[in-house]
Amino acid sequence: MEEKPVTDKLVTGADWEPLIVAFFCNWCTYTAADLAGVSRMGYDPNVRVIRVMCSGRVDPQFVLDAFAHGADGVLIGGCHPGDCHYVEGNYKTLRRYHLLRRVLADLGIEPERLRLEWIAASEGEKVAKTINEMVEQVRALGPLRLSRRFREWDAELASLEAEVKRGEEVAAHV
């Protein structure tokens, strides 16, 4: 999973814009996003929507991977409780979301960077409103820039050569 240069530019540029990855379920939230589109509703362009068959398909690995690859926020959209096309999928998502927020907080990522919202197929406006709110919230939190941080963390690995050389010089003096 290589980093896309376009992502990189967004994440590292001085004119930072929040980057949100959104996982929308096929049956409700994605259809609502489609409705928002055909209804010509405007919303912030900071979101990259990924359609999944069910919010229950959103493996917590997807969320962590999105953060690791430079997302500043992750939004999960599913059917309202009781409306899941697969009966139980969104309840599973809800439980995972609660535990994942705990893990994120323990690993230094503000839990507010992950949001779960129930949006029915008819709620195009709610898609626009949720995205706008989330972009504002993440903007207030500031950039996460994990892919850049990883590079900074690993910069110390490049210092070995200089350290070895210094050690040899010290040894030569003794």
Place this chain on the structure above:
Amino acid sequence: MSDKPKIAFYWCASCGGCEESIVDLAEDILEVAQAVDIVFWPVAMDVKRRDVEAMPDGSILATMVNGSIRTSEQEEMAYLLRRKSQILIAYGSCAHTGGVPSLANQFSREQILRYVYEEAPTVVNEEKVRPQPRHGHNGTAVTLPEFRALVRSLDQVVEVDYYLPGCPPTPKLLKQAVLALLSGELPPKGTVLAPDTAQCDGCPRRDTKPTDLKINEFKRPHWTQIDPNTCFLAQGIVCMGPATRSGCEAQCIKGNMPCTGCFGPTSRVRDQGAKILSALASSVNAREPEDIEKILDGIPDPVGTFYRYSLAKSLLRAKVTR
């Protein structure tokens, strides 16, 4: 020197358990010692680093390195042994996925040094002296390795050919690996030399695992009377079995303790902690946020539980703000 294949063992940030596991080969170690020349094994043999440096590049058939990488010296040894060996094997959880030492990735270097040298209850250090990488003493300079800001798995520093998982790996897996090395019948590079199925698959308690787990409460093993024949998850005890690779012969489970995940994930999983999080959370028997939260309170340290052996190799690698 004979022309038997050459094998080396080395340890980095580890507890010594992996070294023990080599000795656990018991009389089989004689068979191994007969088939190969062990050219470097600091825990058991007096061979110095300069002796390794003098060996031709690629002259060691295989080196098994255990322990994670925390200091610049360990990095240097990893590079050296990589250069001298045809095959480099990450031996044990720490080299494979970071291991228990990589839980320290939740803290900054400053937090760790301050605690260890100043705040630990057993430490008296009024002048707050800390080890320095370079120090002048009586006109001579002495050095210590750099303490890196992160704990890393072996493959986050050098290229690794194979992995032997476990804390520690079992003698059976080690023997199989040595035999494979000697026969030259090796699996594709990057393979974890253990079965690629989940722990639950071969668990002796498998038949007692309900199809539809419903967890009403998480219980901590040391506060619980554990039924020795029933699935741990069915008893509300966190067991890493669903997200962990098999091959350990279910030793903990046979000792009536749940799996803690030392064999790492299977090849289909990228992040072991996220996977067990997913499995456990979806089995929580509640639908309202407050009820879910109440049940989740039963896991007081999710990171330490889900990533006990794999934080270095997890997707986030460390606490982001340390």
